[in-house]
Amino acid sequence: MSTETRMKTIDLGAGVVASSPNDLAAVILAASDKQTAEKSIEDAEGRADFLISTDALNYWRVAWRCSAEWDMKALDVALAAEIRAAVCASRGYDEDDFDSAIQATRGRARLPFGWSALDLAWRLSQNEPIRLLDPQLAGKRVPTAIAGVARQLQILQGAEPILLPIDQLRGMLEQRKIVVSGAVQRLAEAGLLEYADKSYHTGKAREFRFVGVEGEHYAAVGEGGR
Incomplete structure (x- = not known):
């Protein structure tokens, strides 16, 4: 039996x-x-x-x-x-x-069952953590977490822009919306994110590209970083 x-x-x-x-x-x-x-x-x-x-x-x-x-x-x-x-x-x-x-069909699945691209990026960023090198962002939990997610999203998307939905991010990070929104802006000012659409108007999700350079903007934890 x-x-x-x-x-x-x-x-x-x-x-x-x-x-x-x-x-x-x-x-x-x-x-x-x-x-x-x-x-x-x-x-x-x-x-x-x-x-x-x-x-x-x-x-x-x-x-x-x-x-x-x-x-x-x-x-x-x-x-x-x-x-x-x-x-x-x-x-x-x-x-x-x-x-x-x-x-x-091997290699054709775009996402794990039941997960969005953001869910997958979140999991991957936890498995491959980074630390930020900008003195204003170094050691800061929320900006570091968002940068890690954005990096993984960009890897998944290739050359295409990425979305960083504030409401979903705040749920993952258990943070206030204004804190998450401000952290995204700080990452843009530090050169890790760039706005994909410079003529953005409110009413639609804003698109970004992760443009951070390893060794200049961030380091992989365990590879020259603690």
Whole structure:
């Protein structure tokens, strides 16, 4: 008699809590069903193609989220196999076919399941902390945290501008809105952030670029910095 691989319970947000491989498989299936329904593909073959590719992509998103939450480079092999097997059993996929779909979608997930880019940047900034070198900002918790998030967002966005939503940042930092807003302005004045749109008008989210230079504006903690 086979037993399910044990795993840590994980809260994926929106009331979704998973405590077993079958739970994670159910999350993948529900997400794919929703995306497929929204696509409204009339052709049965096209719908089936979209469904298996979406299941594979959502497998990677769930695996990424679990790995990030549990501070692992990748899912435990046995756990990953059980999740895939549960998806295949529910959909009627051949397991080798689904493995091929997973291989084809490797690296295509843009974000972990249930996380925004800001959520991911926040987690990455905690794993790769920096310290600010400007004497006016050195050792200051809020500016340092925002700079770390902005740096990670810029890495994720590439050359595209980033958003630093004040309300979400204040929630993460447990700070007042005016404090977070002022910290963002201080980072801009210190040369770590630049405004992407110089002709900004109120009423829309302001876009930035993180332009801080390592060794000039900041240092990685543990690399020449304490």
